[in-house]
Amino acid sequence: MIERVCFLVQRATIAVFVSAIVLTVTPSSAQIPLDAAHDSGQSVTAAYEGWFKRPDGSIALLVGYFNRNLKQVLDIPIGPDNRIEPGGPDRGQPTHFLTRRQWGVFAIDVPADFGDKNLIWTITANGKTTSVPMGLNPLYEVTPFREAAQGNTPPVLRFEPQGAPFQGPPHGFAQTLTATTAEPLTLTLWASDDEVVDPDRRGRKTGVTIVWSQYRGPGPVTFTVPRPAVAPPDGKATTTATFSAPGDYVLRAQANDVSGEGGGGFQCCWTNAHIKVTVNPAR
Secondary structure: OOHHHHHHHHHHHHHHHHHHHHHOOOOOOOOOOOOOOOOOOOEEEEEEEEEEEEOOEEEEEEEEEEOEOOOOOEOOOOOOOOOOOOOOOOOOOOOOEEEHHHHHHHHEOOOOOOOOOOEEEEEEEEEEEEEEEOOOOOEOOOOOOOOOOOOOOOOOEEOOOOOOOEOOOOOOOOOEEEEOOOOOEHHHHHHEOOOOOOOOHOOOOOOOOOEEEEEEEEOEEOOOOOOOOOOOOOOOOEEEEOOOOOOOEEEEOOOOOOOOOOHHOOOOOOEEEEEEEEEEEEO
16 A cells, blocks of 8 residues: 555656646747647647666656647658757657657667756747757656556567567667558557556456557558457457658557556556658559
């Protein structure tokens, strides 16, 4: 019980921190996330979710974003309007921004001696600029690989039946593929989960939910089934993606367990994997 109470206090601290940084905007931003929502014309804000240690001991910053638009999906190329400094502007962030809150979509590795330094992600969307600092404040350490109170862990994704496992925040590319414009590319993965359920979530449907989306790319990507069913007993899920233009793309495969989007605020337990696709022009 004491462990549970302590963790809830830590959860509240992180939630307050994330809320605070979402409001850290430059003077050119006339609106904040507490304003009424609109279909379009609003800002996109980085959401720094905290830092964590990978199983190998390396340190990374866990980052998502908040697109305040209800319907407007934005493409913001790496550069002055989408930059992370110092060391950027490209630190692996998305250029394709889905609507509303997206959790833990990428992670930035930092050196062990990063200390009290910060990275700053600046995004300009619809003429509104937001900037969010990201650092290693001890209060903001999170555990995306294991939820402390119940021991829940993120779903495991594999891109071959017996392939390498991918779990938790993205780390490199889970798969590298080639495709041709206007020709559907088959995307297959295998998902599994520990089925640990918080007592507060009893009664919710267990299992893994898969969502495919575009992360980067020079043109729109169309998925036949963005949320493919996970078939028992092996957890296989299949869809196809069609690319509108040649070039380099990154797709995101997100897996959620019963804890839902963003783990219900626990910074655990979901998995995001990135897939690189080189698309050639049609013959």
